[in-house]
Amino acid sequence: MKMQVRLKVVVVALCFGLAPAVAAEARLPADVANYVEQREGCDHFRGEIPDPPDQQRMKEFEREIRKLCTGTDKKLVKLKRKYAKNQAVMKRLNEFEEGIESPPASSSW
Numbered sequence: 001m002k003m004q005v006r007l008k009v010v011v012v013a014l015c016f017g018l019a020p021a022v023a024a025e026a027r028l029p030a031d032v033a034n035y036v037e038q039r040e041g042c043d044h045f046r047g048e049i050p051d052p053p054d055q056q057r058m059k060e061f062e063r064e065i066r067k068l069c070t071g072t073d074k075k076l077v078k079l080k081r082k083y084a085k086n087q088a089v090m091k092r093l094n095e096f097e098e099g100i101e102s103p104p105a106s107s108s109w
Contacts, residue, residue, distance in 0.1 A: 027088070028088075028089060028092060029083070031079065031082075032079055032083065032089050032092065035072070035075055035076070035093075036092060038068055038072065039068075039072050039076070039096055041064075041068045042065065042068035042069040042072055042100070043097075045064045045069075046065060046100065048061070049061060069101060071101075072100065072101065073098065073100060073101045076093060076096060076098060079093055080093055
């Protein structure tokens with residue numbers, strides 16, 4: 001019984017501890033909040049490359065990186081232009097590294 005009470009106290013404490021971060025994200029415009037979610041997923045997979053490389057896991061990582069990271073450079077620039085006068089949005093967007101996508105492969109004609 002005491003363990004259940006302790007567990008409830010811990011869960012409540014965690015919820016209150018995370019509440020300010022969740023509230024701040026909730027105040028972001030929808031397009032920015034969607035970008036933040038996508039980009040955080042992208043950054044997660046960019047930082048979790050398996051070592052030593054496992055071919056199956058590498059395929060999974062490459063697929064997720066393509067899905068989540070493609071277009072994020074352009075989106076970040078567009079959102080920064082759109083919200084240039086909104087300090088709260090700019091503070092959040094400035095947390096992301098710019099230019100993470102590989103440049104397009106040049107075609108040899």
